Amino acid sequence: xxxxxxxxxxxxxxxxxxxxxxxxxxxxxxxxxxxxxxxxxxxxxxxxxxxxxxxxxxxxxxxxxxxxxxxxxxxxxxxxxxxxxxxxxxxxxxxxxxxxxxxxxxxxxxxxxxxxxxxxxxxxxxxxxxxxxxxxxxxx
Numbered sequence: 001x002x003x004x005x006x007x008x009x010x011x012x013x014x015x016x017x018x019x020x021x022x023x024x025x026x027x028x029x030x031x032x033x034x035x036x037x038x039x040x041x042x043x044x045x046x047x048x049x050x051x052x053x054x055x056x057x058x059x060x061x062x063x064x065x066x067x068x069x070x071x072x073x074x075x076x077x078x079x080x081x082x083x084x085x086x087x088x089x090x091x092x093x094x095x096x097x098x099x100x101x102x103x104x105x106x107x108x109x110x111x112x113x114x115x116x117x118x119x120x121x122x123x124x125x126x127x128x129x130x131x132x133x134x135x136x137x138x139x140x
Contacts, residue, residue: 001092003059003071003099013047015060015070019082020046029116046080053079059103061096063087071100078110081119097126111137 006012020026020039030042050056050072061069061083069083078100083092101108112119114133124130 001061001063001068001095001099003103004062006058006060006070009051009056009058012050012058012060012070012072013043015058015067016043016046016050016082018067018084019043019069021084023082023085025118029113029118031113032115046082050080057103059099061099063092068092069096071096071103073100073104073108076104076108078104078108093122093126 006015020043023039026039026042027036030036031045034045036042036045050058053072053074056072056074056079058072059070060067061071068087069081071081072079081096081100083096110123110128112123114120120130
């Protein structure tokens, strides 16, 4: 398994698409402020949001040349990640988390919607701890 740096904001869509392929649960876990009806809507929205992040660092994840997912970050903030449903095995997640730590550093944060318990539980299994819940984030 390897992390492939992707600098082209249009090419990152391929990794996002494969990460959520056939993941029907993602529709309910996704940002409730965005109306999405299907997986394509989710992947489109994720891609559009990531294109807006200045200085985003994006890595596609591959196993033997096969795209299986991605992670994206800025500074010490893990912004987005996903792994294809066929590859969601504990061993893969441990290697992925080690890759994330290698790229971002040992001390990083991740902000998630509280209802995305699937991602929160995974990060907790990887020894991250919840430090704040039920927050409202404002911007101008």
